[in-house]
């Protein structure tokens with residue numbers, strides 16, 4: 001793994017080194033989207049409703065179908081799971097209690113949750129929680145569901161061994177990000193671990209900025225975290241989204257815009273995609289960084 005202490009000018013203000021997860025980390029386990037999957041995506045995107053403005057969803061069902069397409073257009077989810085399973089979990093002292101905030105389709109939750117005795121899910125969307133069923137877990141696993149926004153949930157003190165906030169923090173106002181971390185740390189056992197996963201940078205940032213979105217300043221958030229006396233480590237990997245037709249790419253960009261609070265009319269988004277993400281031959285690719293911010297509830301000096 002490569003250690004980067006300065007990725008761009010903003011990182012210069014941050015004392016923490018960033019560990020780039022390259023091919024050596026993922027080695028044989030890393031994959032990219034295959035042609036069969038690309039064909040499936042084209043089929044699936046034809047059945048998705050086109051929104052009046054990309055970045056905005058008219059109902060939870062449209063949002064969830066787009067999330068499903070988005071997840072399948074990249075190996076980002078798999079690579080995220082691999083990072084959590086191989087880089088974090090082997091070092092946990094206990095596997096009693098796991099809290100997943102914003103579990104989405106529940107895939108990552110079940111990969112991780114299977115190893116714990118009790119799994120708690122917090123999500124304000126009822127359908128998200130309904131879709132996650134105990135059958136994905138061993139019969140001994142206790143599955144608890146809380147249908148509420150995370151920042152409005154009162155958590156027990158020193159309760160969880162592992163808390164995951166994966167691709168959910170964009171749904172909180174940025175000025176509340178640090179409050180979200182504080183309330184998660186309150187609920188973490190002294191020897192527990194909190195992992196925050198955030199996509200940022202590269203094509204996603206340019207897309208959001210181009211359509212009046214608000215791309216979050218991850219660097220200043222990490223800088224804030226580095227000023228706490230917790231042990232913080234930052235890892236990142238470059239991830240790609242692929243499509244073999246324009247409609248699929250429109251939906252993928254629509255979800256990136258939703259996460260970055262941008263909005264785009266169809267024709268403008270089409271033009272943007274053609275000039276920025278086209279590989280020719282009706283193929284499209286966009287790249288992002290997936291950040292893994294790992295915070296330990298121990299008063300250790302940041303040392304990675």
Ligand SMILES: C[S@@+](CC[C@H](N)C(=O)[O-])C[C@H]1O[C@@H](n2cnc3c(N)ncnc32)[C@H](O)[C@@H]1O
Pocket residue numbers: 067077101102103104105106108122123124125128148149150151165166167168171172
């Ligand atoms: C992009 S999905 C993330 C899925 C999953 N964590 C993963 O990494 O694959 C975002 C999830 O956050 C949930 N969410 C949105 N606002 C939230 C809030 N205020 N508190 C908790 N969850 C929220 C959404 O309903 C959705 O399930």
